[in-house]
Amino acid sequence: MDEVELRKVIRKVDYHLMPIVCLLYLLAFLDRGNVGNAKILGMVEDAKLTGIRYNIVRSTLKLRCRNIMIKLIRPSRWRTAVTLMCVCDSFKSLMIYRIIQLLFYISTWYPRPVSCAIVIAGSFGGLLAYGIEHMDGLGGLHGWQWIFCLEGIVTVLVGFTALFFVHDSIQSAKFLTISEKDYLQRAITLDTGSEISSHISRKFIWEAFTDYRVFLHTLGIIGMFTPVYSLALFLPTLVNNLGYRAIDAQLFTVPPYTLGCIVTITSAYLSDRMNMRGPFIIINSLFGIGGFIILLCSTSSTLSYCGMFLCSGVFAADAVFLSWFGTAYGGETKRAVAIAIINGVGNLGGVCASFLYIQPSYYYIGYIVNIACLVVAILVTTFLMWDFNRSNRLKERECKGNDITVELKAKWQNLGDRSPLFRYPL
Numbered sequence: 001m002d003e004v005e006l007r008k009v010i011r012k013v014d015y016h017l018m019p020i021v022c023l024l025y026l027l028a029f030l031d032r033g034n035v036g037n038a039k040i041l042g043m044v045e046d047a048k049l050t051g052i053r054y055n056i057v058r059s060t061l062k063l064r065c066r067n068i069m070i071k072l073i074r075p076s077r078w079r080t081a082v083t084l085m086c087v088c089d090s091f092k093s094l095m096i097y098r099i100i101q102l103l104f105y106i107s108t109w110y111p112r113p114v115s116c117a118i119v120i121a122g123s124f125g126g127l128l129a130y131g132i133e134h135m136d137g138l139g140g141l142h143g144w145q146w147i148f149c150l151e152g153i154v155t156v157l158v159g160f161t162a163l164f165f166v167h168d169s170i171q172s173a174k175f176l177t178i179s180e181k182d183y184l185q186r187a188i189t190l191d192t193g194s195e196i197s198s199h200i201s202r203k204f205i206w207e208a209f210t211d212y213r214v215f216l217h218t219l220g221i222i223g224m225f226t227p228v229y230s231l232a233l234f235l236p237t238l239v240n241n242l243g244y245r246a247i248d249a250q251l252f253t254v255p256p257y258t259l260g261c262i263v264t265i266t267s268a269y270l271s272d273r274m275n276m277r278g279p280f281i282i283i284n285s286l287f288g289i290g291g292f293i294i295l296l297c298s299t300s301s302t303l304s305y306c307g308m309f310l311c312s313g314v315f316a317a318d319a320v321f322l323s324w325f326g327t328a329y330g331g332e333t334k335r336a337v338a339i340a341i342i343n344g345v346g347n348l349g350g351v352c353a354s355f356l357y358i359q360p361s362y363y364y365i366g367y368i369v370n371i372a373c374l375v376v377a378i379l380v381t382t383f384l385m386w387d388f389n390r391s392n393r394l395k396e397r398e399c400k401g402n403d404i405t406v407e408l409k410a411k412w413q414n415l416g417d418r419s420p421l422f423r424y425p426l
Contacts, residue, residue: 005183006183006184009176009180009183009184010184012175012176012180013173013176013184016165016173016175017165017166017173020161020162020165020166021166023158023162024158024159024162024166170184170185171185204331204333204334204337204416205333205334205337207334207416208329208333208334208337208338208341209337209341211329211334211338213328213329213384213387214329214338214341214342215341216380216383216384217324217325217328217338217342217380217384218341218342218345218346219376219380220321220325220376220377220380220381220384221321221322221325221342221343221346221349222345222346222348222349222352222373222376223349223373223374223375223376223377223380224314224317224318224321224346224349224373224374224377225318225346225347225348225349225350225353226349226350226352226353226356226369226370226373227288227292227311227314227353227370227373227374228314228315228318228349228353229349229350229353229354230353230356230357230366230370231256231308231311231312231314231315233353233354234353234356234357234366235253235256235257235308236249236250236253237357238295238308238357238363239252239253239305239308241360241363242301242304242305243301252305255309256308256309256311256312257312259309259312260312260313260315260316261315263284263312263313263315263316264315264316264319266316267280267284267316267317267319267320268316268319268320268323271320271323275425275426276426277320277321277323277324277425277426278324278381278382278384278385278426280316280317280320281317281320281321281324281377281378281381282317282378282381282382283313284313284314284316284317284320285313285314285317285374285377285378285381286313286378287310287311287312287313287314288310288311288312288313288314288317288370288374289371289374289375290307290310291307291308291309291310291311291312291313292307292311292367292370292371292374293307293367293371294306294307294310295307295308295311295367296364296367296368296371314374317374317377321377321381324425325338325339325342326339327425328388328417328424328425329416329417330416330417330418330419330422331416331417334416334417349373352369356369356370385426388424388425388426389424389426391424392423392424392426395419395420395421395422395423398420399420399421
């Protein structure tokens with residue numbers, strides 16, 4: 001494969017696809033987190049979200065039935081549900097709209113750069129909420145209702161525009177020539193290991209359900225999603241609890257998210273250059289643990305706010321972890337099933353995060369749970385690094401002890417990621 005030609009194709013894809021994909025992903029996470037901004041601007045009182053009702057509204061974000069319905073109804077049409085949340089004024093109406101609301105399904109061609117959209121959206125969310133709060137009372141709507149209205153309208157408009165720029169797959173991309181499509185498809189095949197075995201097979205489906213590594217990755221992603229969504233959903237609340245006014249708390253959420261974005265991009269770049277994932281997951285998780293320990297133990301508002309900067313390391317750890325298990329399984333069938341299991345079950349972490357911070361007097365429970373989750377993620381990552389390294393050494397020995405012929409390659413092709421030719425990413 002001509003590397004020079006491949007780089008040209010990738011730059012062409014960057015130019016045509018990355019801007020709109022990043023924008024869509026940013027808006028998707030912006031709409032996920034706007035309830036957190038709306039909470040401290042009076043939504044709880046106005047909509048009478050007493051007890052754990054707010055937490056229940058938050059947890060509906062993780063209902064997976066929405067991803068099934070997205071196959072039947074176009075995402076751009078369902079995005080209107082976000083805008084209509086501005087007319088909600090009770091627990092019942094909020095529950096109805098949160099359940100039917102769908103997220104944009106972005107089939108990204110570049111998972112790592114887009115992952116930082118979570119923290120970028122967090123920064124924008126705080127800034128926008130600060131400005132929109134000044135519209136309180138306009139048109140008979142509260143400031144928090146205007147957050148849903150304006151951010152939802154922007155998402156819908158961008159969604160319609162994206163119909164002309166986002167392509168379903170490499171083969172449907174009109175801006176690529178036939179040879180360019182071939183170059184790019186082969187590059188992705190080599191990078192993900194799909195060339196080992198890409199046909200649909202019950203054997204590979206069964207392997208995905210019986211591979212212990214899939215369940216270890218699932219345990220690890222639960223450990224990642226819980227603190228990530230805790231911050232995404234409750235950072236404005238935690239800042240507000242430090243004694244800042246609600247409107248000022250919106251602005252004070254921006255710096256931690258900004259640092260998280262920088263660390264995420266840096267970690268993604270360095271992990272690619274070094275071809276290592278595990279160390280960056282562990283290091284960033286340790287920063288997150290340090291931040292939550294400060295929040296747990298500190299009685300100083302200033303020190304607690306500094307701890308939130310350390311907590312932003314979990315965003316980088318999560319982004320690298322997501323890219324890690326996405327390339328840890330050989331064969332398109334097994335990888336697709338494995339990713340579905342890991343992401344599907346892993347979203348329990350998001351549901352758990354929705355109920356960690358209910359009353360200020362019990363926030364310490366949320367900090368302890370997040371610390372425990374990150375410890376579990378570190379232990380899982382450490383074991384998988386050792387396990388992958390051990391398996392790779394065994395495969396290298398087997399390759400050196402065999403004369404790799406065309407016939408032998410064909411025989412190994414049906415082994416998926418158990419093939420001696422497949423290498424697990426560390």
